[in-house]
Amino acid sequence: MINKNILSKMLLAVVATFTLVSCETESNYEEEVPSIANIAVSNAGFSVLEAAAVQGGVAVVLSNNNPNDASGDYTVFAPTNDAFARLGLNEETLGVLQTPFLTNTLLYHVSNGNLLGNAIYGGGSSTSVLGLDRRFIERGNDTFINGSKILATNINASNGTVHVIDKVMIATGVDIVQSAIALQSSQVFTSPELSFLVEAVIYADLAGALTASAGSPSFTVFAPTDQAFKDLGTALGLTFTVPADIRQLPKDLVATVLLNHVIGNNGKFTSELNAGTVTPLGGEDLTLGAFTNGTLTVTGAGNAQAANMVIPDVQTTNGIVHVIDRVLLPNLN
Structure with missing residues (x-):
């Protein structure tokens, strides 16, 4: 106790x-x-x-x-x-x-x-x-x-x-997609957030898979901030200024990267996560760091640096979302 x-x-x-x-x-x-x-x-x-x-x-x-x-x-x-x-x-x-x-x-x-x-x-x-x-x-x-x-x-x-x-x-009372849209449309913060993520989900035709329905699975989702996507563009030699700029990338690549952020484990809070590896829907293992001060870092197989949790433990109707400061990349070679 x-x-x-x-x-x-x-x-x-x-x-x-x-x-x-x-x-x-x-x-x-x-x-x-x-x-x-x-x-x-x-x-x-x-x-x-x-x-x-x-x-x-x-x-x-x-x-x-x-x-x-x-x-x-x-x-x-x-x-x-x-x-x-x-x-x-x-x-x-x-x-x-x-x-x-x-x-x-x-x-x-x-x-x-x-x-x-x-x-x-x-x-x-x-x-x-x-x-x-x-x-x-x-x-x-x-x-x-x-x-x-x-x-x-x-x-x-x-x-x-x-x-x-x-x-x-934090609990949104809606599913993962609608939660991201709430952030993107300034229903949470007075300034938009997760705008690039919403654009990427729509572009990659993944909205349906992450929308709650009767008997639908529950996920843990690592959701990159807008700045995380802008930093990714810079790393790729591109300029991501507005969300639509994500469409400079091939649709199948965007889908692969997004699925690298989704884990089909019934939705876990930080208090239920442990250091080690977890397998996302994209297939390549993510590495979770030590549970420290209520959060964990997470690293993709193609990342040189770990992502930090900016807003952990957002409860939605079909999973738990942890907002992070870096896009989690699979090996793209």
């Missing part, structure tokens, strides 16, 4: 301030427990979560009792400031996210009722208020929800329970 030795001094300080005590009389003290929203407001380690809750319109929700559960409670998996920083986000940069996406992301961290730490174990799951499931994974002495490590549990609030996690959880 949870390894208590992982708690930092900062988190201990946070936990220590979660109970507010007021004096009724000189001899009679009554504990006044803050709401979930007030926990974020009163602790500097959750200042980005506080700002996100205000921007996303959920601060009021988490200040009050839950009308959709008989207990009146919520359970919240709360990302720390460091968790947001992994995505390059702080109080000032939250504006790069579209508000509807931010709202849904925050609600993905919330469940109805009280889920206490003794009910969090590997192989279990929990459903968010959006109706999307998150799964619990044990890795060594640590417990994860999806790809996010649980740092502390059972922080009591007047309207539920808070558990602390080290990464922001």
